Amino acid sequence: MSTSAVSYAGWMESGTTQAREQSDGSAEAAIAALVETYAGTLYRVAFSVLRNAADAEDAVQETYLRVLRHQAQLSEIRDARVWLVRIVWNVVLDRKRRAKTKPETDDVSELERVLPAAGQSAEQRVASAQHHAHVLKAVEQLPAKERAVLMLSAFEELTSVEIAQVLETTESTVRSRLFRARNLMAGLLSHERSGR
Amino acid sequence: MSGKVEERSPLEATLRMLASAPEPEGLRERVHARLAVAAKARRRWWQGWDEVTWQSLSWPARVGAVTALGLLLAAGLSVYPVRVSQTGEAGSHVSAAHGEPAPIAPAAGAVGSAANSSGFQTSGAVRVPPTLTPLHVPAAPKKRIKRAAGVAKTAAAPVADASKP
Numbered sequence: 001m002s003t004s005a006v007s008y009a010g011w012m013e014s015g016t017t018q019a020r021e022q023s024d025g026s027a028e029a030a031i032a033a034l035v036e037t038y039a040g041t042l043y044r045v046a047f048s049v050l051r052n053a054a055d056a057e058d059a060v061q062e063t064y065l066r067v068l069r070h071q072a073q074l075s076e077i078r079d080a081r082v083w084l085v086r087i088v089w090n091v092v093l094d095r096k097r098r099a100k101t102k103p104e105t106d107d108v109s110e111l112e113r114v115l116p117a118a119g120q121s122a123e124q125r126v127a128s129a130q131h132h133a134h135v136l137k138a139v140e141q142l143p144a145k146e147r148a149v150l151m152l153s154a155f156e157e158l159t160s161v162e163i164a165q166v167l168e169t170t171e172s173t174v175r176s177r178l179f180r181a182r183n184l185m186a187g188l189l190s191h192e193r194s195g196r
Numbered sequence: 197m198s199g200k201v202e203e204r205s206p207l208e209a210t211l212r213m214l215a216s217a218p219e220p221e222g223l224r225e226r227v228h229a230r231l232a233v234a235a236k237a238r239r240r241w242w243q244g245w246d247e248v249t250w251q252s253l254s255w256p257a258r259v260g261a262v263t264a265l266g267l268l269l270a271a272g273l274s275v276y277p278v279r280v281s282q283t284g285e286a287g288s289h290v291s292a293a294h295g296e297p298a299p300i301a302p303a304a305g306a307v308g309s310a311a312n313s314s315g316f317q318t319s320g321a322v323r324v325p326p327t328l329t330p331l332h333v334p335a336a337p338k339k340r341i342k343r344a345a346g347v348a349k350t351a352a353a354p355v356a357d358a359s360k361p
Contacts, residue, residue, distance in 0.1 A: 028235055035227050040219045048214040057223060061230045068234055112215040135210040155212030185207050 027071035034080055035064060041081070041157055042088045048151050049092045051110060051136070059095060063088040079165075086166045087157065089148075108133050138188040146181035149174055 042063055046056035066087055067074070077083045112129040120128065141148060145167075152163045160178075164171045253261065 028257075029233075032228065035224055035231070038298055039227055040226045043219045043223055044215055044217050047217045048211070051214070053220055057220060057226070060223065061227055064227055065234055068231055068238070111213075115213065131206075131212060132210045135207060136214075139207075139211075143281065150207075151211065154208065154215040156215070182207070189207070 008092060027074055028068075030074055031064065031067055031071065034067065034084065038081055038084050039064075041155075042084055045085055045088050045152075045155065046092050047114070048154065049089075049096065053110070053113070053182055055095065059091045062091050079161070079162075081157070082165045084160075084161050088166075089152075089166055111136075113152055135189070138185060143182055146177050146184065149177040150181040150185070154179055 039060060042060045043056055046059035047053065050056050050059065063084065067084070108126065108129040111132050112125055115125055115128055115132075139150065142150065148167060149163060152158055152166060153160075158166070160174050161171050164174045167174065
């Protein structure tokens with residue numbers, strides 16, 4: 001916190017003493033606090049969809065830039081975490097749509113990088129990464145709505161109510177989509193296992 | 197389930213692995229740095245006129261700018277009353293003053309007699325829609341109801357009844 005506190009202090013100090021500047025300054029301070037608190041969560045949400053570290057970081061930055069652009073609304077936000085996750089989710093989906101490229105499920109090295117290193121040899125890590133890539137390939141075959149719920153359900157920070165808020169739907173819809181997604185995934189994975 | 201979504205493996209293991217991916221070092225610093233640039237650009241946009249442009253002008257340039265603005269205002273104010281008097285209403289683009297009266301069609305009788313005399317006299321006639329010169333149709337004469345016969349018919353019946361024993 002200390003180094004980043006210094007770095008964001010710089011971009012707030014340059015304001016003048018005018019009233020508008022003061023309100024801007026307080027909003028910027030609030031955004032700086034949001035960066036400190038939620039940047040990690042937003043990065044993980046972005047990474048789960050894009051599966052690329054650089055793209056995920058870009059998405060996080062774009063999210064905070066959007067927040068800066070709409071800083072006047074900050075005081076109206078009740079749950080900043082859910083609000084930010086919703087923004088990053090939309091940013092990520094926009095990027096995916098624009099790029100029209102599927103996530104790099106075949107890029108095992110990218111998955112290998114995020115695997116926990118504890119107690120695994122290099123070969124085990126590669127095998128584990130390949131397994132995860134295989135599962136993620138099956139996830140990509142799910143319908144978009146079911147896939148979205150399944151991906152967000154993996155985040156411990158998000159309850160099903162919050163997932164519903166992010167996806168702008170109801171909690172019961174989230175539950176039914178999750179149920180459907182898991183059934184579909186079970187079918188897909190068992191089908192591929194029997195096909196081998 | 198109580199608010200929290202259920203877990204399952206091995207799908208869950210993969211998804212959890214993605215959801216707990218470590219963030220890159222210096223992520224927050226880079227976000228702050230990018231926000232700093234964006235915030236500065238926003239401020240420059242806000243303050244573009246009053247701080248950067250105006251203060252960078254020398255005194256003669258400032259006097260010139262104020263004079264030009266004053267001249268523009270004076271020109272605008274001098275044109276405004278003329279325009280209002282012409283149009284009758286400020287900001288209106290429709291001329292209120294009427295020019296020449298609308299052409300009127302020749303009388304029906306005159307046209308008819310001219311046509312009878314030479315055959316081509318109506319070629320120059322101007323067709324004017326009746327909306328411009330409304331036709332004055334005389335009121336239709338009221339029909340007279342033959343009341344006498346009707347009264348007689350209704351009056352005859354009681355007399356006939358009275359004659360009966």
